Amino acid sequence: MTGPWRKSSRSGGGTGSQCVETRHNLGEFQVRDSKLGDASPILDIPGTEFSALLADLKAGRLDN
Structure with a gap:
């Protein structure tokens, strides 16, 4: 079963x-991509x- 789409609470909301x-x-x-939706x-x-991707993001290993 497919769950609902979820967006980060830190996304800033709004357009753009x-x-x-x-x-x-x-x-x-x-x-x-949340801007493109369906x-x-x-x-x-x-x-x-x-899970590994999230761990890398949280640790800042993918920051530019």
């Missing part, structure tokens, strides 16, 4: 904000890889 939405789908996570391509990411 740069954020992605995620949802859980059959053991994987899906990610899309027109956005959807990336399927296995749960373990999604």
Whole structure:
């Protein structure tokens, strides 16, 4: 079963904000561009890889 799309509470809201939405789908996570909504391509990411991505983001390892 596919869960609802969720957007970060830190996204800033409003138009023009740069954020992605995620949802859980059959053991994987899906990610899309929140600005494009249903027109956005959807990336399927296995749960373990999604967890590793979140850990890297929280640790600042992907900051420019």
